Amino acid sequence: MKKYFANIWGTITTLKTGMGITWRHMMNIKKDNVTLQYPEERWPRPERDIGFEHEKYNVIRSRLHVDIDDCIGCLKCERACPVDCIKIDTIKAPTRGEDIPDIRHTGVTENGTNKALVVSRFTIDMSECCYCNLCVYPCPEECIYMVGGPNSPKHPIDYEFSEFNRKDLIYEFSKPLTSEQKSELMNPKPDAKA
Amino acid sequence: MGVVQGDQMVLNIGPQHPSTHGVLRLQVRTDGEIVSEIKPYIGYLHRCFEKHSENVTYEQVIPFTDRCDYVASMNNNFGYVVTMEELMEIKVPDRVEYIRVIMAELNRIASHLLALGTYGLDVGAFTPFLYMFRDRERILDIFELTCGARLLYNYMWVGGVSHDLPKDFERICIGFLDYFEPKIKEYNDLLTHNKIFLERTADVGVLPPDVAINFGVSGPNLRGSGVNWDVRKDEPYSIYDRFEFEIPLGEGEFGTVGDSFDRYWVRVCEMKESIKIIRQAIKDLPDGDVFQTIPKKIRPPKGSIYRRTESPRGDLGYYIISDGSPIPYRVKMRSPAFTALSSLGEIAQGWMLSDVIAILGSLDIVLGEIDR
Amino acid sequence: MTSTEIKETLDRQFPGSVIENIDLAENQLELKPDQWLEIATFLKNEPGLSFDQLECVTGIDTGEDGPLQSRYNFHSMEHRHKIEVVISLDRNNPKVASIEQVWRVGDWFERETYDMFGIIYEGHRDLRRILCPEDWEGWPLRKDYEAQETYHGIVVPKIKEEEWE
């Protein structure tokens, strides 16, 4: 009998404690609220003072970006990708380290490397990307990297890069080449060689 | 005149069901509300982790380990890199070890928060779930700050970590711990000590210690049965032998040792122990370069190794066989949730349908890890 | 007990069952498949060994024409020692006794190994595929595995197509 009433009493007190907690949360909603009204308000991205310059290096992994002018077509990132979402085609440049204004190809990278190859295709399928960051590290020219967040000058609202069409998630970074330009590059005219 | 006999009904819980924690199918034979037989069917989330691993290089396996136990990716990475380092005989700098321990323990808290929250959801309490998710978000923010990803980190690498800690990491992390520690009491008041919750969990789904060992159940589930076994203490890997922490055991406070409540309660206590470990680790965090021991090319010597580590769900074992090439010959993952789920048929037999859900929740399975 | 002592104990109890194999590491021992169930029961019940926990069962395909291996990792909660048992099986007829009734966890582990390697565990009460669908063909983790063309009319993708379009 005693146990019976102790049981009832325990039930009442513990339930009361629980109700007190929800009540307190309801009353303090102004202070406790953790949600934001998404399209109007945006979540402040964590400050990422990681010791690098923000503009150059951003730790957040939202989207891959390639500075195609710096790419030397070494295929290291393609090999590093565990899901094979990077596809690179290259054509041998007529002259090493020389600009080709027709196709807006620059011959020298920012680091001073002379490019031997013209990157005719650099496609990243972001719908397949697993955001593992593995392609970023092998790059000798540091031209492929993850961007995102408010610090990023390239894609300021990067966590919202949704598309209506799956094909739009296939990013093409290389400069567009027409088929004539391509064949011209592949079969260089004798005078270009000289 | 025969005996009145109830017909038994076969009921399929899942693959799409609110409380199977993923895509799991339980074929349940019921007599009214009483469940007389349970057969779990798994494999709906099979993504060929082991087959994949045989076709990618060693460093490319790490993103796949992330996706096995997607709730505790750091611990999965940790287990893999610890195994690989033992195979390759790499000694990583102290700073890396400390960073790894901090991250793994933070992720253990995050994973337990999810486990406890969804367990509350399984027995019908909605609000604790959202409170726990609120705090889990803060941990994910810390991870995002550190490595840029919120869920699938690929943070720990063989021989190091992918990013050094941000400058004010210590302040942020201690700030989180100070915020989080009092919250555990709130959860206890709201959910754990709630009489209805106790009624639902205490004495339900008792897993006796010998059965638990026989079924290979590990981690909090095993400790809930009162078996003192924690890989961090008993087979210390990384630098866990440098920290002082206790191993909470199920005591059968409100029922029998090894009931659902004990498994739940062990997780609550483990969060406190993890906080202790993180505080110690942050205090002793040494300086150093985190990248110096990362090998240029991972080419382990010929041989095989089996190593287990303590993931939030239990003993996470990696069996790696190397043939000397940069591509693993075989990677086998011994997932703790796999063995835990295999015991469900035994412990949930004879309970009611609602209890089956409660027991399943108390085992804290992650289907991504079971099906791999 | 160290692994050499365990080896000696086993050799004493079951003469000729332990195969010397120099390729294996120190804590591994290779056994003949014949007496496996008896040895397993001995491993569990012998007070000096008392391997009460079966940590892991895994299969390994040793290559082209090599044998399949079934490997078991044991651990003793009481003595805190461990051992790994390797059993080599004929590739074309991989059969070994099931230890599912000694360690219940072996149930799913053996099913998984059966699923992936086609190793048949004799005496297993419910040997079905576990991760793959029941009517899947082939043993995926064998090195000579080739995926089936179609499954219920669905084309099984093999190599990713070069173009996405």
Place this chain on the structure above:
Amino acid sequence: MTVDTLMNWFAKLGDFPELAFILAVLICAVPVFLFIAVYALVAIYGELKISSFMQDKVGPMGQGVGLHAGKWGLLQPVADALKLILKEDIIPTSADKKLFILAPFIVFIGAFIAFAALPFNQNIIIADMNIGIFYILAVSSLGVIGLIMAGWSSNNKWSLYGAMRSAAQIVSYEIPAALSIIVVIMLTGTLSMQGIIQHQSGFVWGILPNWIIFQNPFTFLAFFIFFISGVAECNRTPFDIPEAESELVAGAFTEYSGMRYAFFFLSEYANMFIVSGIAVTAFLGGWQSPIPGILNSPAWGLWWFMSKAMFLIFVMIWFRWTFPRLRVDQLMNVCWKGFTPIAMVNIFGVGIWHLMLG
């Protein structure tokens, strides 16, 4: 606005009693239906907001009409209702079609006709029957039939489980609820709703209003037993095992969609109002003001009744977002081993108290 007044008014126009009756009933039914619909929108909005506040979020919000859900998300319940109405109405092929279609209406009718005897204020009561409270208790359990029909006709195991559970639950919890109401009937000596309320005017213990809940400790207990049993009858957490979403998906409503589901939804909220209405009438003085003697005009009466009922509905919502769910057998234990004996003892207690001190 009682049916009787209307019929008397029609009688003045001419001698057609049958037609007058039908007309009067129809005229009364339309406002009640509208009331239920509007009240359900308010209650849904309240539930959304209160639950969100309890969970540290703000719930539906918006920056004005046309954007999201209007100012403070006021349009959210309207959007919910619209969605339910516009959704495709699916009837499973193997369902028992007639029963499947009929079930939601029966459930709704059970809730709907109970409104006839609820006294909103001194004048607004559709039919002030002399067996009012008995009538409400009787018809509000009509919904069980609909639930069982829904569960059976869906031809789905989850639905069947939900229906069986809810039948057992509702039938069991009728008993402690009715036993607590007996206490009220003992004290007031009437079954009429208005009679019960009129009995509660004036003061008790000097300062408290003479509501039945305050009259003696046993009635205080009786109120809680009635209210919690009422929560159980509404199938709300912690007694929501019939539709326990983490166990039974959605219980008896699993196969329903669109308009039919909306009817179940509506009747759940209507039931909440009825339970609160009875509790307010029987224990909390109905439309009586909390300070007896002042603010007792019919308009204030409506206000008092509604605010008391809404408070009880708030408590139900509060329960739902705080507690876990009970198991089936525990639910029955609470009913048969907890509430029923206490309610029985209560009757004696009230009787003895009334004899000795009353």
